[in-house]
Amino acid sequence: MRAALVVTGTEVLEGRVRDENGAFVAKSLTAAGVSVVRTTVVGDGLEEIITAVGEALASGVDLVVTTGGLGPTHDDRTMEAVAAATGRGMVLDDHALAQVNRALTSVPARASAETRQAGARKQATVPEGSIVLPPAGTAPGAVVPHDGAVVVVLPGPPWECTASWDAALGVPAVADIVRGQSGGAPLELRMSGVVESEFMDAVRALDPEAAGLVVGVCARPGELEVTVRPPGAVADAFISGLGEAFPGSIFSTDGSGVEQVVGRLLAARDQHLATAESCTGGMIGERLTSVPGSSAWYVGGVVSYSDAVKQAALGVSPDLLRDHGAVSAPVAEAMAEGACERLGCDWSVAVTGIAGPGGGTDAKPVGLVFVAVRGPAGTTVRELHLHGDRERIRMRSSTIALHLLREALGG
């Protein structure tokens, strides 16, 4: 089964907002073994949406999913565009109108009654013959069958989009396409500490192509994400071979991120973690607490951006800061020690570095970062020399710190 996505929204097309919806639906489809062949991003204009949906249908895919453009205002025209692309009229759906009106009771009524009523009627007007998806926010979605294919129309706000996609999966016409395809879902591995070129050397030696496998690799900051398809005994043997070539590098085979892996390792030991962050500014804490239930193993941390906070909140000694500077191995170690002691934890991870663009010197250039992990068996410090811009240096620092912690936890 093959699918094409049409993401609408001038704010996405012009790069002001990152697309989350297309990525979410694509991931869901890929996991179900449906092949996503193309995603088209267009603006809010009626004609451009009609063209994109029409081209997607003409390309012979089984499923077209659109996101965005279902709001109450005049520039939300995706329903109209799908009706035009599938040769249907538009009808007001009374059931949908009642749902929209019910949803509106829970949002602040600062617009005029007239505006709200016009908006509700607009949002409840759908292509004739649609199966209407109940609104997660105020916008109903729709499933529109067309010529042996199906168009699914989803709202733009990400949490509404995910809820409406779940609802769409309950519609038989959609389920027939998406379900029962899971035999084709690729296996997804995550590896750390391996660069792409040495990975490709290993792949060449294992020759997966001769075994009928398709191997994809994507370099992310500090990690490689590898997909292997089709799943089965041959793929499993290839993955075993990779594991032998890079012992300890494969840290996830179920799509989990390093945050989740670290959390599971801590929970299994019934131990707790604290963080001490300088250049990452809270990013490690934010990543750890993105995992639901992280309070079971993460107690919190200190963002010690200034030297004064390193001293006051983590007990780093002024002498150490003066003798070695804030960006140094001894200070990273003292930050990790202070986090464990002050916050009462078995484990801590600390980061101090120069993320740039300013603040670098010849002796301590931008990209110099020290990471320390403290655990019951002692402290490990690693010196990093990273390239790239501020965001990349911060992201890689946090990823490498989490992997150092994972390794110390034996994961």
Add this chain to the structure above:
Amino acid sequence: MRAALVVTGTEVLEGRVRDENGAFVAKSLTAAGVSVVRTTVVGDGLEEIITAVGEALASGVDLVVTTGGLGPTHDDRTMEAVAAATGRGMVLDDHALAQVNRALTSVPARASAETRQAGARKQATVPEGSIVLPPAGTAPGAVVPHDGAVVVVLPGPPWECTASWDAALGVPAVADIVRGQSGGAPLELRMSGVVESEFMDAVRALDPEAAGLVVGVCARPGELEVTVRPPGAVADAFISGLGEAFPGSIFSTDGSGVEQVVGRLLAARDQHLATAESCTGGMIGERLTSVPGSSAWYVGGVVSYSDAVKQAALGVSPDLLRDHGAVSAPVAEAMAEGACERLGCDWSVAVTGIAGPGGGTDAKPVGLVFVAVRGPAGTTVRELHLHGDRERIRMRSSTIALHLLREALGG
């Protein structure tokens, strides 16, 4: 001038990795007044890239920009695809080969010499007649003129892509398209505390269409992003009208985020800020420190995820936690107070709440969040009732907290 983008990469198409490059180039082009008409995301396959580039050229745009697929391995085929789509052969560029070899000296040589050499030659092989862009990492980009249009070929790793795009803007054929268009760049406003429907009511009253303006609006968590084009006296008058309709809501007219606005306000007063975060887990610190130079006004903070850390690091009293619970106005206020006192600051912002999906009760449901801002004139606490998933609740909490701080700072 009109442009179309082709983003390549199976990892992007399948939703495992968010596209950053297309968004970056689109934003750059839009800012320069070039209209981006479509972005197409395709996988790594040669044929699908050829088709997407061919369609983009056939659509009559002035500029086509591709991202990704310039690596050393067999599944990086964008140069080959652009050559095919523009009817050119492929040639090894000696100058580019020297540049790639020089760049390779700075990356760890863990792959075999043979693999590296083959990879370097592959990366230095470009469509005939290309203007080669120097590699930011190891992959040269290219500018390929075609039939009055220009194709710009950029590498996939985001920091290499941005550097290569800068280099491309220095090539006259590209500069002719991108420069001198800035009269058309839309004005970009950011507003807080206004919902989309009341915004649209105000817009209807101001009737910008009759004045020849195109107004776009995009709802982001806790904010609205508004674009007005074309720029000029008419647009300025419309924006004044908006400012009168929503006094104090327009917080940015130059693309700055609330983090930057807060930083400028603090720097102007020569005052300092600390954070105390529970459910946001470091997100506010991370957002503040994403601003280069933030150490001038941000000292750091405490991620007080557990009650023990709220007591130990912020001095929140056990009685307060017992009587009111960790998610309460008095605890938010005490966290803000503790952050100011313990970290020695004029200002602090504190957040405590229930982000879900677990942890909610009838009395304190998921989405209940308290935000406190402390400054020289006292403390303000706000109670929030937020909807959506964990990520959305955390993101909105951090945005609303930053705006409460901005308002307290008089911005």
